[in-house]
Amino acid sequence: MAAVTSKGQRLWNRMLVATVFVLVIVFLAPLYWISSTAFKPRSLATTVPPTVVFEPEITPFIKLFTRRVQMRGEVDPEVYEEAEWYEKRVLDAGERFIKDADGNIESSGYWSRFLNSIIIAVTSTFLAVAMGTLTAYGFSRFRMPGENDWLFFILSTRMLPPVVVAIPMFLMYRAVGLVDTHVGLIILYTAFNLSFSVWLMKGFIDEIPTEYEEAALVDGYTRMEAFFKIVVPQTATGVAATAVFCFITAWNEYAFALMMTNSKAQTAPPYIPSQLGSGITDWTVIASGTFLFLLPVAVFTFLLRKHLLRGVTFGAIRK
Amino acid sequence: MIGRLEPGSIAAKRGMSDLAIRNLFIIPTIIFLIVFNIFPLIYSLGYSFTDFRASMNAPANFIGLQNYRELLADEYIWINFATTAKYVLVSVGGQVVVGFGAALLLNREIPAKGLVTTLLLLPMMMSMAVVGLFWKLLYSPSWGIINYALGLEDFEWLSNPEVALYAVALTDIWMWSPFVMLLCLAGLSAIPKHLYEAAAIDRAGRWYTFTRITLPLVTPLLLIAIIFRTMEAFKTFDLAFIMTSMESTELIAIRLYKMAFQEWQTGKSCALAYIVLIMVLAITNIYVKYLNKAKER
Incomplete structure (x- = not known):
């Protein structure tokens, strides 16, 4: 093909590449905008025309983790002198921390929601991947009557609309006291991710030649030993990719969290939007909460980039 | 094997x-x-066969098929389904056009191609709820950057019943076009080069090459993308729920949520859930069939 590229075609190609870059910039503008708002002074967040050049500051993140009130009047200079640097930032913005009787700064709900998200996502990921790997091995290596039907059944549980499952689950959880508990959400997310984990891990395990295990069996390993010592180490990449996908799904999940939790075990996705209606909206704080929440997902997406196609097609297409 | x-x-x-x-x-x-x-x-x-309400202590009474009969005769439910169908059509249609177009553009030598592709895939990995939230910021009528960029002063996106559904669909298109792109790129890169070389020798035109070689060979993966997105768009809850709260954007999943958790018509909502479930399972069946087909290749 290269031999027949004319000058006109090269120009055409160059124009297309330029178009791609312009489109990518337009496409990424929303992400740039939310990230930049997270570092803006409040007065610049909602200006017309939008402020593009500004001095980034971390005040929104300080505000994100604390409870504050708007100040009336000037700051007492003595108080300002004694304040720590982070308190000064808030005082500069015309707000002060709400403190308890001992003078400790009260923290906002964000941190506990963030922590809940981590606990729930990590635990459910661990369970889903562990069970999924075993089941995938079972389906990959052994014959089972009606195995395609079973695999379809497993996948179909993933496709159930969350609201449909949530109604009876809520009633059942209410009966056994699992509403608004970590365990409750962990169970739901494990069930939700399990099917995905089975399908994806089956793809990875199918790729490992059975010869390794057979050789191990000949050498006197039991099947169990062969699985743990030969197969599991070879699936490390697959396990890592599956785990990251499961983590992201659990991390992002909104509907179950909205319906099954309200405070104690609430995760970040239902909490962050709920900040919108309460009082005067400070978009820089919402943006900083969003930024912090999206950051791990962005990092993981980069780590996963080679496996994305595989992940989104449940392991069916491997490239 | x-x-x-x-x-x-x-x-x-x-x-x-x-x-x-x-x-x-x-x-x-x-x-x-x-x-x-x-x-x-x-x-x-x-x-679903009872008049149970989870907010009350009254025991459930068996009422047979009454819930189903009422739901199927309720014109508002049909409006919800019509809204959902419109949403699915617009958002999946948009994703196919944008995603396939982007794949065609990206299917060539481009500097930093890997980085560009990964950056494009970021939105689909993010939480629908959080994406919906920050698109509200972008859509803000008085100071949002969308109105500023388009030169529309004070145009209402999310509180305008005529436009809100399309505004939500646009966010969905932004989020999920990369998904279609990813699958199309996989399809495109699997097309053997010699087919294009043969077409060039035969002096086939661009359009002919596109419709006779590119399109048929990408179709299997494109179909998988379409069916999967259709199913997900049909179930959409988070995005529309976070972004707007109007009648014109009340998708079936939102109706179901309100019926179950706000009006506490538990029995009736279970019946509606079943109607939705059957539809989703039908699409799932088609999806898995195509997925298995793609696997055999």
Whole structure:
């Protein structure tokens, strides 16, 4: 093909590449905008025309983790002198921390929601991947009557609309006291991710030649030993990719969290939007909460980039 | 073909039998899924024949098919379904056009192609709820950057019944076009180069090459993308729920949520859930069929 590229075609190609870059910039503008708002002074967040050049500051993140009130009047200079640097930032913005009787700064709900998200996502990921790997091995290596039907059944549980499952689950959880508990959400997310984990891990395990295990069996390993010592180490990449996908799904999940939790075990996705209606909206704080929440997902997406196609097609297409 | 170990082969006599291991590995997962997915559905099937309200202490009364009859005769439910259909059509249609277009553009030598592709894939990995939230910021009528960029002063996107659904669909297109792009790129890169070379020798035009070579060979993966996105768009809850709260954007999943958790018509909502469930399972069936087809290639 290269031999027949004319000058006109090269120009055409160059124009297309330029178009791609312009489109990518337009496409990424929303992400740039939310990230930049997270570092803006409040007065610049909602200006017309939008402020593009500004001095980034971390005040929104300080505000994100604390409870504050708007100040009336000037700051007492003595108080300002004694304040720590982070308190000064808030005082500069015309707000002060709400403190308890001992003078400790009260923290906002964000941190506990963030922590809940981590606990729930990590635990459910661990369970889903562990069970999924075993089941995938079972389906990959052994014959089972009606195995395609079973695999379809497993996948179909993933496709159930969350609201449909949530109604009876809520009633059942209410009966056994699992509403608004970590365990409750962990169970739901494990069930939700399990099917995905089975399908994806089956793809990875199918790729490992059975010869390794057979050789191990000949050498006197039991099947169990062969699985743990030969197969599991070879699936490390697959396990890592599956785990990251499961983590992201659990991390992002909104509907179950909205319906099954309200405070104690609430995760970040239902909490962050709920900040919108309460009082005067400070978009820089919402943006900083969003930024912090999206950051791990962005990092993981980069780590996963080679496996994305595989992940989104449940392991069916491997490239 | 996947190699399989013959049951009862050399090692089966030591340690646990293969059959025992197979059962030990598979059965817990299946039981887990039955207990936490299928059992609740059976439970709600039962409730769908009653007038149960979870907010009251009154016991459930069996009322037969009345819930289903009422739902199917309720014109508002049909409006919800029509809204959902419109949403699916617009958002999946947009994703196919944008995603396929982007794949065609990216299917060439481009500096930093890997980085560009990964950056484009970022939105689909993010939380729908959070994406919906920050698109509200972008859509803000008085100071949002969308109105500023388009030169529309004070144009209402999300509180305008005529436009809100399309505004939500646009966000969905932004988020999920990369998904279609990813699958199309996989399809495009699998097309053997010699086909294009042969077409060039035959002096086939661009359009002819596109419709006779590119399109048919990408179609299997494109179809998978379309069916999957259709199913997801049909179930959409988070995005529309966060972004707007108007009648014109009340998708079926939102109606279901309100019926169950705001109006507490538990019995009736279970019946509606079943109607939705049957539709989703039908699409899932088609999806898996195509997925298996793609796998065999």
